[in-house]
Amino acid sequence: MxxxxxxxxxxxxxxxxxxxxxxxxxxxxxxxxxxxxxxxxxxxxxxxxxxxxxxxxxxxxxxxxxxxxxxxxxxxxxxxxxxxYPPDMHIQGTIDEYMAWQHKGMHIIMQKTLWAKLLIPMITGQELPKEKMDDILTEVQTNIQLFCDHFLKDKPFLTGKIICLADLMAAMEMMQPVGANYNIFLGKPKLSAWRLRVEETVGSRLFKEAHEKLLNLRKWDISILHPHVKEKILSMLHNITN
Structure with a gap:
């Protein structure tokens, strides 16, 4: 099958x-x-x-x-x-904890950053008000710090010396702002070293292949944007600015 x-x-x-x-x-x-x-x-x-x-x-x-x-x-x-995803229940618990937290704690805000800094201005021609953008970036930094303090701590990877599912998921989420030319790893040596270890484990060629579309998104032809998607974007812009 x-x-x-x-x-x-x-x-x-x-x-x-x-x-x-x-x-x-x-x-x-x-x-x-x-x-x-x-x-x-x-x-x-x-x-x-x-x-x-x-x-x-x-x-x-x-x-x-x-x-x-x-x-x-x-x-x-x-x-x-x-x-x-090791059989050890404590390690599984650590991975499960991150996976339960990541949608609200990581995915939503990282995705919002990509939309706010790149896609909304590119598609609508409107920049977000500075105070709204500052609020988004403040939440990004707060959640990154929480990730470092609670999940990563001083370990090479989230569960110790070897990569796990949670590391891969987290690294992918944190690359979203990079697609909007906002590098969240700058000035954060511990976080940068962790991300580099993830990329090295994945392999630079595969890592680059998987991110090619994201990192070239600014070149996307907005004339072929689907109406349903444009409607969603305008709704998102309204929700952010009001």
């Missing part, structure tokens, strides 16, 4: 799954979904996932549409290297 992955590599969860599958030599058919073009609103995609969001895993009639569930499924189904 063929494994299918539906991914948009601008998305941190999608990059996490893509890199994880590649690193563990998991054979899969890759379907590139361009969210800015509205591929996730097509009838074909909705027939696969009524949630209309990426990532999506499909194996025959079996479908998963949440990144954490997909990653844990891949570790079990394909018996990936034990260090990603």
């Amino acid at each position: 063929t494994l299918e992955l539906y991914l948009d590599l601008v998305s941190p969860p999608c990059r996490t799954i893509y890199i994880f599958a590649k690193m563990n030599n998991i054979h899969f058919n890759y379907f590139a979904i361009d969210v800015l073009k509205g591929h996730h609103h097509s009838k074909e995609f909705e027939a696969i996932s009524i949630l209309r969001k990426v990532p999506v895993l499909r194996e025959g009639s079996f479908i998963l549409a949440e990144s954490v569930a997909i990653l844990l499924y891949l570790t079990r189904k394909y018996s990936t290297s034990i260090y990603w």
